[in-house]
Amino acid sequence: KAGVTQTPRYLIKTRGQQVTLSCSPISGHRSVSWYQQTPGQGLQFLFEYFSETQRNKGNFPGRFSGRQFSNSRSEMNVSTLELGDSALYLCASSELSGYQNTEAFFGQGTRLTVV
Amino acid sequence: GENVEQHPSTLSVQEGDSAVIKCTYSDSASNYFPWYKQELGKGPQLIIDIRSNVGEKKDQRIAVTLNKTAKHFSLHITETQPEDSAVYFCAARGKLSFGAGTTVTVRA
Numbered sequence A: 001k002a003g004v005t006q007t008p009r010y011l012i013k014t015r016g017q018q019v020t021l022s023c024s025p026i027s028g029h030r031s032v033s034w035y036q037q038t039p040g041q042g043l044q045f046l047f048e049y050f051s052e053t054q055r056n057k058g059n060f061p062g063r064f065s066g067r068q069f070s071n072s073r074s075e076m077n078v079s080t081l082e083l084g085d086s087a088l089y090l091c092a093s094s095e096l097s098g099y100q101n102t103e104a105f106f107g108q109g110t111r112l113t114v115v
Numbered sequence B: 001g002e003n004v005e006q007h008p009s010t011l012s013v014q015e016g017d018s019a020v021i022k023c024t025y026s027d028s029a030s031n032y033f034p035w036y037k038q039e040l041g042k043g044p045q046l047i048i049d050i051r052s053n054v055g056e057k058k059d060q061r062i063a064v065t066l067n068k069t070a071k072h073f074s075l076h077i078t079e080t081q082p083e084d085s086a087v088y089f090c091a092a093r094g095k096l097s098f099g100a101g102t103t104v105t106v107r108a
Helices: none
Strands: A005-007 A010-013 A019-024 A031-038 A042-050 A053-057 A064-068 A074-078 A087-094 A104-106 A110-114 B004-007 B010-014 B019-025 B032-038 B045-051 B056-059 B062-067 B072-077 B086-092 B102-107
Touching: A005 A087, A010 A019, A019 A087, A019 A110, A031 A074, A042 A064, A074 A087, A104 B045, B004 B086, B010 B019, B019 B086, B019 B102, B032 B062, B045 B056, B045 B062, B072 B086
Parallel strands: A010 A110, B010 B102
Antiparallel strands: A005 A019, A019 A074, A031 A042, A031 A087, A042 A053, A064 A074, A087 A104, A087 A110, B004 B019, B019 B072, B032 B045, B032 B086, B056 B062, B062 B072, B086 B102
């Protein structure tokens, strides 16, 4: 089975721009969760999608949004980029929704740099 | 929401010695506790997990213990090797809240 695939791996954007990141989960997995990883804040939960519905949301501003398609692929969008949005964005794939206590597998991440 | 605290933040051990990382959680409804290892430039990799119906689980040199009453769980790595050097994260399942991470360095 192929693992979790995130594209692109690296991205450089300018302040004020918007960006879309993509995550393809493991085949058969219906849950995709997104995390922001920074050296100072660790792994911060952004949101989880399951069967095209957002199930949980972290404490991030509305500039961060996401969606999930019928094939379980998910996209995350960040609008009006700020320097502080520079981070590694990780997605995790699970067979079931988060509260059902199943294993989560991570992709390699997308390294976003805002200049 | 779930709050997971992890200690220590850094750990340096001599090759062959043991390493122990401890985590506490706040949500008594949490029932699943995975551990992840993250190497430089890679995403976190699931290395071991434990569910609340068991107190200990072992996989070769890695073991995890869980004390639900005290709401804490620990990762034990025995006979450490240089390839064990990485950042380790504990997590508690609900929406999968993570500890801050422990940077483990194994000195040859």
